[in-house]
Amino acid sequence: MDAATLIGSQPSKLTSVKALAESLHLSSIPSSYTFPKHANDEAYSGTTESIPIIDFSLLTSSNPVERSKMIQELGNACQDWGFFMVTNHGVPESTMKAMIEACRQFFELTEEEKGEYEGKHVLDPIRSGTSFNASVEKVLYWRDYLKIFQHPQFHSPNNPPAFRKLHRKGRKSGKQPSIMIANLYPPCPQPELAMGLPAHSDHGLVTLLIQNEIGGLQVQHNGKWVNIHPLPNSFLANIGDHVEYKSVLHRAVVNNKHVRISIALSNGPALDAAVSPASKFLEDGWSPPAYGAMTYREYVELQQSNKLDGKSCLERIRNS
Secondary structure (H helix, E strand, O other): OHHHHHHOOOOOOOOOHHHHHHOOOOOEEEEEEEEOOOOOOOOOOOOOOOOOOEEHHOOOOOOOHHHHHHHHHHHHHHHHEEEEEEOOOOHHHHHHHHHHHHHHHHHHHHHHHHHOOOOOOOOOEEEEOOOOOOOOOOOOOEEEEEEEEEEOOOOOOOOHHHHHHHHHHHHHOOOOOOOOEEEEEOOOOOOHHHHHHHEOOOOOEEEEEEOOOOOOOEEEEEEEEEEEEOOOOOOOEEOOOOOOOOOOEEEEOOOOOOOOEEEEEEEEEOOOEEEEOOOOHHHOOOOOOOOOOOOOOHHHHHHHHHOOOOOOOOOHOOOO
């Protein structure tokens, strides 16, 4: 089926990408999913340089030399990359795989069942949808999502049952991210034309990411896009806008064969906490700060209410 025929048969309500990808042997994507390419989009890194790996067990080691060395490596990773892998973190691999499976089961629900959680506001406690913010985007992204606030108040969809059970268990064990974002990237018949998520940075302090065994994440490093393939049983960590140590652009590309699922656990300050540059870091005490005070709630609303434009949301609030 070609794109024109499919668009003509679609209802006015936006179809999930999963349903679109599974509809009658789709051979080409609708024009509304054709992502404009820019000059640096294909600037991939040919370097053998690899993303830093942080052994969490050494960060908590009783050996001060080991601990000091790993702390230094962590600082270098934050400064040079803004991304790093975390190994030996103590979370069972079976739990991580069960989280991915529970999210897969959610995306397998019918469109009507998932529609129960169609968000009306970007801060709804449970929100399911497609693309990023379809109401303002001229081009849609090849991605479905589920976003859930899990701390300080726990929320979970009722279905699938394994989802609520698993995440309540994780909450009791002390794993309490502020927001959980599950992403589904179905196979795309023309992956060279589509984008799972374009270049962006994350709000908050730090984001932890797990995924199934399908690659697709790319990180911008030294002006080039680097493919990231996390090690088994590892978390991928990246520094968010509210640290601004090294808030790094990253994106998700798609493929034409495999379903990719990723789960991001975003940690940030309290929603009503006002965040502003620390006065001791202002160079002379007289220059105006680059950013004014803003609550975390206001920042999340700003980022989630706009389209992704290939740069950090920090640029939107920078003082002129």
